[in-house]
Amino acid sequence: MDESENGCTCGDAVRDLIFREARSQNRWQPRAVSDGLLREVYELMKWGPTSMNTAPLRLLFLRTAEAKEKLVPALAPGNVDKVRTAPVVAVVAYDSAFHDKLPFLFPHRPQAGAMFREDARLSEATAFRNGTLQGAYLMIAARMAGLDCGPMSGFNEDMVNETFFAGRTWKVNFLCGLGYGDPAGLFPRHPKLAFEQVCEFA
Structure with a gap:
């Protein structure tokens, strides 16, 4: 049976690269990451789906020591060295005014932004949910481009x-x-949960 009959057309090497062998990094080699490579990562991840093509993700790439030091006061202690030593720290954000771009992003329904402007709860949930999806696409695209990732919580959102x-x-x-x-x-x-612990059929 070929891989397409199993439901996945990618080989084991790709699966290992993106998921099975990929690890969340805590320490970094002193190797630079070029602006061109970051652009390459974005140009791949932007194709990941979002509801109504809202694409609310916004990225700030902190590359210099000065920029990363501005982040340090907002960090939990365990993240300080991770930030200082990473070649790049992406501040993965979302735009709460994402709906202003819907006339371009969702052209067959250019008035769609009104439903979000009129419902703050819907707007915030849509921005956060789809921005989180895009953050995951970012890490997948980065791994496909040969980069490692070290995602972090542990910071003061208001300060950032x-x-x-x-x-x-x-x-x-x-x-x-x-x-x-x-x-x-x-x-x-660390271990992962088994299919039977997580998944149900209805």
């Missing part, structure tokens, strides 16, 4: 928003180190 997005409609979702991981910083791999 005030430091980087004051006066704007962007809001932080999570942080993600990008670069080339140092295997010496990896923990033993």
Whole structure:
């Protein structure tokens, strides 16, 4: 039986690269990540689906030591070294005014933005949900481009928003180190839940 009959046309090497062998990084090699490679990652991840093509993800790539130091006061202690040593830290954000771009992104229904402007709860939920999806696409695309990822919670959202997005409609979702991981910083791999523990049929 070929792989397409199993429901997946990608080979084991691709599955390992993106999921089975990929690890969340805690330490980084001192290797630079070019702007061109970050652009390549975006140009791939932007094709991942979002509801109504809302595409609310916004990215701020912190590359310099000065930029990363601005983030440090908002971090939990365990994330400080991760941020300082990562070649790039992506502030993965979403735009709460994403609906302003719907005339371009959803052209067959250019008036669609009104439903979000009139319902703040719907707008926030849509932005956060789809921005989170796109954040996952970002990590998959980064791994496909040969980069490692170190996603992080553990920060003060209000401080991050005030430091980087004051006066704007962007809001932080999570942080993600990008670069080339140092295997010496990896923990033993933790277990994952089995299919039977997670999945049901109805």
